[in-house]
Amino acid sequence: MSRATVRRNVHFLNGENNEILGFWQNGSVSWSQIAEWMHIVIILPSTQYAFFRCLESGNPENPATNHGPSVNLSGNNNAVHPGYYVVLSANGEPLDIPITEERAIPRSVSYCLTNPDPRVSISISLQFYKVVILIVAGQQIAAFRQRVRERDDCCVVTGILAEGDYDAFEAAHIFPLAHLDLWRSGQWSQKIEDDFPDVGDSKIHSIQNGILLAEHAHTFFDKYKIAIDPDDNFKIISFVKDRFGFDGRYMIQSNYPQHYQPLRSLLKYHFRMAVLCNMKARGPEYDWDEDIPPGMDPVAEISNSEQGKLRFELVMAERLNHLVD
Structure with a gap:
């Protein structure tokens, strides 16, 4: 028997009593949504497997034999109750449940848009690379930030109004700058109107x-802890215990023309990445501590952290991509 170490209150087990999937239910996720999520993470036609509620109290010992009837997913808008479920064949037999090896693209929390003056150069000293990279936020970044502010004028997740004061707000890229090559290879520019x-x-x-x-919503968005589901009226899902009231809200949309609105397919891509990042048994694939105390060297802190090399490369790629776009 194996269980995920990440905190969650919905657990999906296989016939051998190993946890294969799961998430934190804050109250807004329905079974019909779970059906869509399973298309992302399970490599089997949905007709070949079914979900059964475990009947044992607490942590199950025999989920393959001690369970209730299968849960009907199609059109089932009932909320998923926290607890344990076993994934078996449609007729209730143990079944190998292959989970996709596709991984979410890693993101780092972006701070590149918080500087109020885009003409200010930011020097970053890279101690262990013995180089200094000079990053200049150019006109494209300034225009991006200003246009997003004018269109939204509030946090689209929390609804908090900026009212012209953007100190605690950030214009966030839905598709991260660190993956400019993926943006190009995916031909996303062709979808931009x-x-x-x-x-x-x-x-x-x-x-x-x-x-x-808002700053805290941006951090959660970058870390795949929240995502916006455009297929469910742009509902916001929190994949972790919701302390800020994100879950179940709906994205605030302006009355701007459609060709200036956030691209639906980009939000859907981010949502897919969030499902991949959070649903698997091992839990979040990228969950880096962003709390770097004042006076500490941020580069040294990042490079010495778990997955530090990957995180460092992402931070640098994001900043360098300001210059190569």
């Missing part, structure tokens, strides 16, 4: 790739 002239050759700085978020 934004006709603003200063979006860059790649169009990654289009307003359609941006949303305004």
Whole structure:
């Protein structure tokens, strides 16, 4: 018997009593949504497996034999009750449940848009690389930030109004700058309808790739702890215990023309990444501590952390991609 170490209150077990999937239910996730999520993580046609509620109290010992009837997923808008469920064949027999090896693309929390003056250069000393990279936030970033602010004027997740004071708000890229090569190879620019002239050759700085978020919401969005489901009326799902009231809200949308709205397919891509990142048995794939005390060297802290090399590369790629777009 194996269980995930990550905190969650819904557990999906296989016939051998090993946890294979799970998530934290804050109250808004229905069985019909779970059916869609399973299309992302399980490599089997949905007709070949079914979910059964475990009947044992507490941590099950015999889920394959001690369970209730199968749960009907199709069109089932009932909320998933916290607890243990076993995934078996449609007729209740133990079944190998292959889980996708696809991983969410890693993201680092972006701080590149908090500087109020885009003309200010930011020098980052890289101690162990013995180089200094000079990063200049250019006109594309300034235009992106300003346009997102004007369109939204509130955190689209919490609904908190900025009212012209953006100190605690950030214009966030839905598709991260650190993965500019993936943006290009995925031909996302061809889906952008934004006709603003200063979006860059790649169009990654289009307003359609941006949303305004309060600082804490931006952190959770970057870390895949929350995501917006465009297939469910842009409902916000929290994949962790919801301390801030994100879960079950709906994204605030402005009355701007459609070709200036956040691109639905980009939000759907981010949502897919959040499911991949959080649903598997091992839990979040990338959950880096962002609390770096004042006076500490942020580069040293990042490079010495778990998955530090990957995290460091992402931070650097994001900043360098300001120059190469």
